[in-house]
Amino acid sequence: MGILETKELTLAFNGSRILDGLSIDFWGGHVHAIIGPNGAGKSTLASTIMGLAGYRDHGGDILFEGKSIKALGIDERARLGITLGWQEPARFEGLTCEKFIRSAAKDKSMDRAREAMWQVGLDPDSYLKRAVDRTLSGGERKRVELASILALEPKLVLLDEPDSGIDVEALERIFAAIRLLKEKGSTVLLITHSMAVLRQAEHAFLICRGRLIDKGDADKIGMHFDRQCLPCDHPNIPLENE
Amino acid sequence: MSVDDTIKEIFASINMSHHLPEGTASVVIDQNKVLGRHLVPGLDVQAKELPDGIEATFIVAAGAKIEKPVHLCFGMLPEEGVQRIVMHVDIRDHAQVEVVAHCTFPNAVKVQHLMDADIRVGKHARYSYFERHVHGPDGGVTVVPKAKVIVEEHGRFKTEFELIKGRVGEMDIEYDVTGKEHSTIEMTARISGTKNDKIRINEIGHLVGEHARGVLNSYIAVRHQAQADIRNTLTASAPFARGHVDCKEIVQDEAIAQAMPVVKVEDPRAHITHEAAIGSVDSKQLETLMAHGLSEEQAVDLIIEGLLS
Numbered sequence: 001m002g003i004l005e006t007k008e009l010t011l012a013f014n015g016s017r018i019l020d021g022l023s024i025d026f027w028g029g030h031v032h033a034i035i036g037p038n039g040a041g042k043s044t045l046a047s048t049i050m051g052l053a054g055y056r057d058h059g060g061d062i063l064f065e066g067k068s069i070k071a072l073g074i075d076e077r078a079r080l081g082i083t084l085g086w087q088e089p090a091r092f093e094g095l096t097c098e099k100f101i102r103s104a105a106k107d108k109s110m111d112r113a114r115e116a117m118w119q120v121g122l123d124p125d126s127y128l129k130r131a132v133d134r135t136l137s138g139g140e141r142k143r144v145e146l147a148s149i150l151a152l153e154p155k156l157v158l159l160d161e162p163d164s165g166i167d168v169e170a171l172e173r174i175f176a177a178i179r180l181l182k183e184k185g186s187t188v189l190l191i192t193h194s195m196a197v198l199r200q201a202e203h204a205f206l207i208c209r210g211r212l213i214d215k216g217d218a219d220k221i222g223m224h225f226d227r228q229c230l231p232c233d234h235p236n237i238p239l240e241n242e
Numbered sequence: 243m244s245v246d247d248t249i250k251e252i253f254a255s256i257n258m259s260h261h262l263p264e265g266t267a268s269v270v271i272d273q274n275k276v277l278g279r280h281l282v283p284g285l286d287v288q289a290k291e292l293p294d295g296i297e298a299t300f301i302v303a304a305g306a307k308i309e310k311p312v313h314l315c316f317g318m319l320p321e322e323g324v325q326r327i328v329m330h331v332d333i334r335d336h337a338q339v340e341v342v343a344h345c346t347f348p349n350a351v352k353v354q355h356l357m358d359a360d361i362r363v364g365k366h367a368r369y370s371y372f373e374r375h376v377h378g379p380d381g382g383v384t385v386v387p388k389a390k391v392i393v394e395e396h397g398r399f400k401t402e403f404e405l406i407k408g409r410v411g412e413m414d415i416e417y418d419v420t421g422k423e424h425s426t427i428e429m430t431a432r433i434s435g436t437k438n439d440k441i442r443i444n445e446i447g448h449l450v451g452e453h454a455r456g457v458l459n460s461y462i463a464v465r466h467q468a469q470a471d472i473r474n475t476l477t478a479s480a481p482f483a484r485g486h487v488d489c490k491e492i493v494q495d496e497a498i499a500q501a502m503p504v505v506k507v508e509d510p511r512a513h514i515t516h517e518a519a520i521g522s523v524d525s526k527q528l529e530t531l532m533a534h535g536l537s538e539e540q541a542v543d544l545i546i547e548g549l550l551s
Contacts, residue, residue, distance in 0.1 A: 052529055078535040090526040093490070094461075095548030103544055104534035131548070145530075152534055 003028035003065060003187050004049065004082075004156055010059035011048055011210075018044045019058065020210035026189060028155075031182050033190040033201035033218060035225050041210035042191045043087065046158040049189075050084040051077050064156070081155030087164050087191075089141040091133045097144050098128040105151035116147040119180060121173035138165035146177050150184075157181055160191040175200050198222050249277050252317035255348040255376055268313040271296055273325050284308055285339070295326030295356070304334035304364070314343040321351040321382075328358050335364035335394070343373040350382040350411070357387040363397040363425075370400040377408030381439060384412045391419040393427060395451065400428040406550050410439035410468070417444075423451030423480070430459040432550040435468035435497070446475045449483035449512070456485040463546040464497035475504040478512035487516040492523055492546055 002025040011019040018041045026032050034042045047055040049062055051074045061068050069077050092100065101113045117124040120143040130136065132144055142165065149157055162174050178200050181188050190197055198204060204221035206214040206229070214224050249270055253259060262268050267285050270278040274296055276289045284306025289298040302308060318325045333339060347353050363369045377383050385405075393399045399419060410433060421427045427447050435441050441464070447456040458474040476485045491499040503516040523545050531541035 074532040090530045094551040
């Protein structure tokens, strides 16, 4: 039994099926990747697992540590140990990095907040008093969010496009943080269409049109994606309901 | 209650020690009595007791730079009554002073706090005034601060008004500020209203001198049945005057908020911008914090705390 299992997961928007009977078993303590072309349903899967508004009315079931979380709200899922890092993290006017991190942290001490900032390559003396707002670049906000996730010490982390808007140097920091999460016992689920991100994973699941196409070793799935999906010219339009 | 005990209770209500750092000027007023006054060179404060309050002059001598912030404390410990403060403020040419004022009404059931101020900020002078209100959990306070301000050439006037802890009650702020050549005006209000609080702000800035600058900011959060009516007006009638009006309001539950930024330019070389946003808490912010394990209520509180910080 894995830490997270999706069973025949289906979700439709405006008559179009975005998730189409997706059954995946994620083993605990590993770094997994969900890979697929744009519009494959990857981010929808992450949002559905987290229980975001608009993604709750789905078919099938989601089991976390063997128990259904279908009826649970976002915060209830988070308190079980699931969290989400957004593709484009939110801006919070006036809310300092320090408060943002410490509000989430398992250990709410200042020392832990500082350590988490160092772990994502941000100098706490320069950043902790700054607001998580438009004065931070998208990449900086992404690293601050990752620092908060490190301090949260979750069992399962969903990271949606962790390389989006990130420069090469910062990306190395993010990859190091992903390795650190695994070392600390978290299961990591990377949502990506990037080969560089895929290489951080041990196992991968290739999805297209909301369906599981292939699964296995990340290298093998990477080759499949690289050779057959990237050149694929079929329009990745979600299936119409029949 | 002795004067010392009253001072201690007033400072306790604002969570401060009544022993201020050495060299800090301060004036403590309870209802219509001056309980304590400590001045520093360059600063003169004279107060006259009125039947329902205090009339005071606050003068900083020309060229004087008051090193540490001057602490003013306006308190009213009884449950009922009126406190009327008439202030004449004169920050003379090239003077500099920063004032931190606390207004505390911890036991209010039916209290009126009325402030009527005329303020002159001299040429090249700087006047910064931060006012924090501390109210009890049940409201019962009507706060009506009114001020007419003249900022002379190259003068700087900055005011911040904050009421985040405790109930607002009813609040009606009216500021009218005129900025002359190369002057700078900055006015900010941060207020959190709950239950049936009523917040009304009418701030007007006139940029009448060349190169005058002005910024009016309002950050308001209203919940339950609270109401906020925010009017920020900025006019520019001189060449190269620049200004911005910014109003952000978060509305929850059955609260109602209205924002009316008014900008008026009477010289084609002047420029004023405005921005107003009213709405509920951003759903992405909310979901981000909830995905960290905060309840919806905790997340809303943190978002509002950030906005009003």
